[in-house]
Amino acid sequence: MTFSRRTKLTTGIAGAAAFALLATGCASQGAASSGDEKIELSITTFGTFGYDELYKEYEKANPNITIKAENIDTGGNARTDVFTKIAAGSGLSDVVAIEEGWLGQIMDVSDKFVDLNEYGAEDVKDNWVPWKYEQSIDPDGRVIGFGTDIGPQGLCYNGKLFEAAGLPSDRESVAELLGGDDASWEKYFEVGEQYKKATGKAWYDQSGFVWNAMVNQMEEGYYTKDGELNVEGNADMRAKFDQLAGAIGNGLSANQEPWVWGKGKGFVDGSFATMVCPGWMLGNVKGSLESGGGDASTGWDFADVFPGGAANWGGAFLSVPATSDHPEEAAELAKWLTDPEQQVKQSAAAGNFPSTIEAQEKLAEDATPNELFNNAPTGAILASRAEGVVAQFKGPHDSLIQENVFGPPLKNLDTGKTKSADEAWDQALQLLNDLVVNN
Structure with a gap:
């Protein structure tokens, strides 16, 4: 943008x-x-x-x-x-x-x-x-x-959980902790491992949303700018997938149900400490947090930082x-x-x-x-997060690929049903062929 x-x-x-x-x-x-x-x-x-x-x-x-x-x-x-x-x-x-x-x-x-x-x-x-x-x-x-x-993205995080883990909790310090303008997924997962070690609890809610954010930061996502499928043989995308699979293997995912979060309880019971948040997600968090019995005292905050930089x-x-x-x-x-x-x-x-x-x-x-x-x-933070954002080209089955091609393999990794990145990636490619290429 x-x-x-x-x-x-x-x-x-x-x-x-x-x-x-x-x-x-x-x-x-x-x-x-x-x-x-x-x-x-x-x-x-x-x-x-x-x-x-x-x-x-x-x-x-x-x-x-x-x-x-x-x-x-x-x-x-x-x-x-x-x-x-x-x-x-x-x-x-x-x-x-x-x-x-x-x-x-x-x-x-x-x-x-x-x-x-x-x-x-x-x-x-x-x-x-x-x-x-x-x-x-x-x-x-x-x-x-x-x-x-x-949908510029910032980071939702629970300041009280950060404090309990010995991490800084004010917005500016959290942004600095994650790398500020140079925030990366590597640093995000590294801090997540520190959090996991200190608390024994997961770092983020579930892997589907994280994957979506990672893919959206690529110059070309599931499709090239010319409208061609861009998954199989995409070394950059595969490297990001392996990085996320490693974080899952280290116990950083809380395996929450997307859009449900335990009827909002996930936001109040300490199940996870961070969540990727485009602007519109703040409304979802608000509704779910309140449904789970939480309020302003629960500790959620919003930081002007995002792993990997600007993303929509x-x-x-x-x-x-x-x-x-x-x-x-x-x-x-x-x-x-x-x-x-x-x-x-x-x-x-x-x-x-x-x-x-x-x-x-x-x-x-x-x-x-x-x-x-x-x-x-939050409005001013999102204005800051919008700097540099340009929406990625979305092909005809982009949403289906995110939800139905990569969703199940990532869920299997989150639950432990699938143990390796290789196996999960192969599952995604099979679903891509079944649902998109040969359909």
């Missing part, structure tokens, strides 16, 4: 003037439907989007419109839902959230979505960091989504399926929800990080303390 230093971000952009719109609350409230026609707009999101209050705000400003919202628990299940309905030719909402990990697959059926150029996309394209807007353009030049968030995981878009009976009104809702002013509000509600430049600047400037994370200025 071209988010070099704060002083460079505003170059060529109406920085301070742009914020006058945010500060005075004069941003567009959306265009009400024509005449007195009553319209119901359906919208489907997933995970933690933080839109509930925004829906109410939009309905108040547009009394002819009622919003019917559905939220699916995970991005993977949302992907299944979208493609099942595309195959059926019906059932999609008027507005659908699309996750970056399966955007490549969506591009194969982009004609199933309206071209938002017809509804003002070109007029607002400069709202977003350039790479985010470019991700939404299909091979025919059609814009099929308004960007919501991006995730981010989403709001798209309008061609089957919508109200494409103009649906596009207007999607555009309003992704305006900078609304992205600031969404970040406050869900903890994610905006993809619009004005909203990013606003969060960096405000540095609002997040009580649940030891008053960490």
Whole structure:
């Protein structure tokens, strides 16, 4: 991402003037439907989007419109839902959230979505960091989504557990402990071994998320920039896999269930001390921590550091399926929800990080303390972590490869069912052939 230093971000952009719109609350409230026609707009999101209050705000400003919202628990299940309905030719909402990990697959059926150029996309394209807007353009030049968030990553950690292990616990010292600007996975796992030796407990929650972060830092991940599969014979990827397998073998993984974490108990019972955290994950941590009976006193914090440097995981878009009976009104809702002013509000509600430049600047400037994370200025930290981030090219089966090709072998390593990196890698290659190459 071209988010070099704060002083460079505003170059060529109406920085301070742009914020006058945010500060005075004069941003567009959306265009009400024509005449007195009553319209119901359906919208489907997933995970933690933080839109509930925004829906109410939009309905108040547009009394002819009622919003019917559905939220699916995970991005993977949302992907299944979208493609099942595309195959059926019906059932999609008027507005659908699309996750970056399966955007490549969506591009194969982009004609199933309206071209938002017809509804003002070109007029607002400069709202977003350039790479985010470019991700939404299909091979025919059609814009099929308004960007919501991006996923720069910092480190969630439990300061109380660090102290119990004799490690420094304040954010600056934790960042320094892990290498600061030169933080590496080698150092992260090395400190993890120190923690394990001092406490007898695991260092991170589970290996799937760590692997995802490691792959996302590569210049090319599961696909090359030309769209070719990039797993078999990839020596760099295999080396990272071996490094992670070594950490698992040293007992650093807590083998938690992804997205569940023991119904949140994993965040309060000391099962693990660190977790890779893109901005949007802070909302998941908050919900799970509270479900597990935890609160601000549990000790979780958020540090401005990440092993291996800048990394992006995730981010989403709001798209309008061609089957919508109200494409103009649906596009207007999607555009309003992704305006900078609304992205600031969404970040406050869900903890994610905006993809619009004005909203990013606003969060960096405000540095609002997040009580649940030891008053960490999570927005400002994420703005720092976003420096240097550029989203990796995602091929059509990128999300499937992460979850269903590498997920099971890593789980087998976490549980001890599989003992060696060689065996786990071979399992991944077999699944790749079964699910992607020969399917």
